[in-house]
Amino acid sequence: MTQPSRTVHIFIHPNITIIFALTITLLIFPLSQLAAQSSNEQPEINIIPQPLKIERGQGTFDFTSQTFILPETPDTVELAKLLAKYIEPAAGFEPMIANHKRESSTIILSTREKNPDLGDEGYILSVTEDHIEIHANTPAGVFYGIQTLRQLMPERHFSKMEDKDDHTIYPIPAVTITDKPRFQYRGLMLDEARNFHGKVFVKKLLDVMAIHKFNRFHWHLTDDQGWRIEIKRYPLLTQYGSVRAESPFANDRSTGDGMPYGPYFYTQDDIREIVDYAKTRHIEIIPEIEMPGHAQAAIAAYPWLGNLDDHLPVRTTWGISENIFNLEERTFDFLENVLDEVIELFPYKYIHIGGDEVPKKEWINSPHAQQVMRRQGFTDVEQLQGYFVNRIENFLLTQDKYIIGWDEILEGGVGVEPSATVMSWRGTKGGIEAAEKGHDVIMTPTTHVYLDYYQTKDIRREPPAIGGYLPLEKVYSFNPTDGINEEDSKRVIGVQGNTWTEYMQAPWQVEWMMWPRASAIAEIGWSQQANRSYDDFYKRLETHLMRLEHMKVYFRPLIDKDEMVKPAFPDP
Numbered sequence: 001m002t003q004p005s006r007t008v009h010i011f012i013h014p015n016i017t018i019i020f021a022l023t024i025t026l027l028i029f030p031l032s033q034l035a036a037q038s039s040n041e042q043p044e045i046n047i048i049p050q051p052l053k054i055e056r057g058q059g060t061f062d063f064t065s066q067t068f069i070l071p072e073t074p075d076t077v078e079l080a081k082l083l084a085k086y087i088e089p090a091a092g093f094e095p096m097i098a099n100h101k102r103e104s105s106t107i108i109l110s111t112r113e114k115n116p117d118l119g120d121e122g123y124i125l126s127v128t129e130d131h132i133e134i135h136a137n138t139p140a141g142v143f144y145g146i147q148t149l150r151q152l153m154p155e156r157h158f159s160k161m162e163d164k165d166d167h168t169i170y171p172i173p174a175v176t177i178t179d180k181p182r183f184q185y186r187g188l189m190l191d192e193a194r195n196f197h198g199k200v201f202v203k204k205l206l207d208v209m210a211i212h213k214f215n216r217f218h219w220h221l222t223d224d225q226g227w228r229i230e231i232k233r234y235p236l237l238t239q240y241g242s243v244r245a246e247s248p249f250a251n252d253r254s255t256g257d258g259m260p261y262g263p264y265f266y267t268q269d270d271i272r273e274i275v276d277y278a279k280t281r282h283i284e285i286i287p288e289i290e291m292p293g294h295a296q297a298a299i300a301a302y303p304w305l306g307n308l309d310d311h312l313p314v315r316t317t318w319g320i321s322e323n324i325f326n327l328e329e330r331t332f333d334f335l336e337n338v339l340d341e342v343i344e345l346f347p348y349k350y351i352h353i354g355g356d357e358v359p360k361k362e363w364i365n366s367p368h369a370q371q372v373m374r375r376q377g378f379t380d381v382e383q384l385q386g387y388f389v390n391r392i393e394n395f396l397l398t399q400d401k402y403i404i405g406w407d408e409i410l411e412g413g414v415g416v417e418p419s420a421t422v423m424s425w426r427g428t429k430g431g432i433e434a435a436e437k438g439h440d441v442i443m444t445p446t447t448h449v450y451l452d453y454y455q456t457k458d459i460r461r462e463p464p465a466i467g468g469y470l471p472l473e474k475v476y477s478f479n480p481t482d483g484i485n486e487e488d489s490k491r492v493i494g495v496q497g498n499t500w501t502e503y504m505q506a507p508w509q510v511e512w513m514m515w516p517r518a519s520a521i522a523e524i525g526w527s528q529q530a531n532r533s534y535d536d537f538y539k540r541l542e543t544h545l546m547r548l549e550h551m552k553v554y555f556r557p558l559i560d561k562d563e564m565v566k567p568a569f570p571d572p
């Protein structure tokens with residue numbers, strides 16, 4: 001068989017071949033150019049958490065140094081400045097803030113038109129070739145619109161690059177996004193008692209939380225192994241309570257490392273600074289002051305808070321201490337005085353008072369605790385825990401503050417007030433029961449959102465962790481209202497990921513354990529269940545991880561998508 005094209009080449013004059021080739025090229029080139037342009041004009045949209053509704057438009061808005069930001073209502077002025085600040089490091093210029101709408105290239109932020117469908121945190125973001133508009137009922141809604149807008153920009157916009165060449169135009173795809181959250185409480189918890197990570201780290205965490213539209217940071221500040229918040233009236237809490245003699249080795253939990261740890265704590269000025277920083281990002285901080293258990297660091301500082309005559313050290317091993325607060329009046333006075341200072345620092349509705357894992361041995365052996373039982377007519381020592389929590393709750397209510405507690409606060413037979421919010425951590429059962437009793441509930445079950453658990457069965461590939469196995473896909477599969485009837489589901493106000501840090505000494509380890517599992521939790525909290533699919537999330541995540549990389553977040557890479565199906569190793 002002869003090959004026709006060869007025959008053609010042999011018999012036709014070479015110039016004709018060139019003309020032919022040129023014609024073909026000219027014919028094909030504009031088409032391929034067009035194709036490239038249209039794919040440029042329609043860049044992919046990969047937003048996490050997934051918005052409610054995305055309607056694609058035609059073309060792009062080109063964000064350039066000539067683009068102005070117009071805060072149309074006074075409550076958006078600060079947001080305009082924040083957006084300009086977000087843009088500046090990577091773009092190399094800070095966009096100007098305008099006071100009137102221009103012919104073109106204006107980003108309008110506004111709460112002027114009220115839209116009941118959007119609620120307190122929803123927004124409509126519309127991008128056309130001429131303008132970008134973000135409309136919401138509240139500054140929070142505008143803020144979330146800004147976060148979505150950032151995710152329409154090239155990933156490098158998330159960078160704080162020193163090198164500012166070659167990146168002055170951001171094409172933003174034309175689109176209308178209508179969005180609002182599924183849950184009002186979307187949280188992450190960081191334990192800073194076991195390992196302390198400090199102000200710079202916490203601010204970076206708040207920045208990363210903000211791009212995920214998280215709105216609650218639960219700050220675990222006190223525990224057996226350390227007290228990390230300055231209380232002016234009781235200086236020994238931080239002078240002694242923020243230092244421990246040593247910590248367990250990560251790879252050999254039975255042996256101490258012999259290295260004093262601390263003093264590490266936040267001053268009240270630090271706390272105010274971080275609360276302000278979070279507020280700008282529409283994140284409320286919920287401090288946790290643990291009681292009546294997980295209190296050994298406080299008892300080490302002030303031995304009269306405990307049940308024993310001994311002086312205790314700040315705990316140097318992980319696990320749960322049996323040394324808990326006593327039930328004396330001066331201990332309640334102490335806690336009220338501490339909470340008075342805490343309330344001053346955190347201007348929000350909720351204080352977390354812990355309440356989990358309280359061994360009762362000391363109360364059983366304490367003549368004073370037994371006397372309280374007789375006085376109250378209790379027959380079971382567990383009732384003392386309800387009594388303790390209820391007293392603190394009633395004190396806080398007089399200050400117009402409400403408690404959040406771990407699900408144990410419902411135990412003990414002495415009821416907490418209906419206004420107490422329950423964090424369901426031992427599965428969702430406690431949360432379901434709490435919802436039935438009329439409490440607000442935040443779902444934080446170990447089975448799905450404990451970020452201290454391993455992410456792989458091949459633990460040689462991971463830094464040491466507490467144990468467990470919680471891969472990304474399992475996190476994503478969690479639906480906070482599963483197994484709850486429609487009426488009680490209304491009591492489920494949200495979801496939270498918990499980061500206990502016994503095995504996370506360095507900040508990079510915290511980031512490795514959090515991300516991208518916390519990205520999945522953000523989507524559980526924000527996106528409608530019907531709008532969620534793991535495969536789609538996973539696809540969007542590939543772009544999203546580039547954003548995190550630009551933010552210098554040490555996330556865990558996606559190395560084993562199929563692990564749930566085909567575990568690399570048998571069950572440990």
Ligand code: ACM
Pocket residue numbers: 356357406425
């Ligand atoms: C907890 O994990 N002990 C609340």
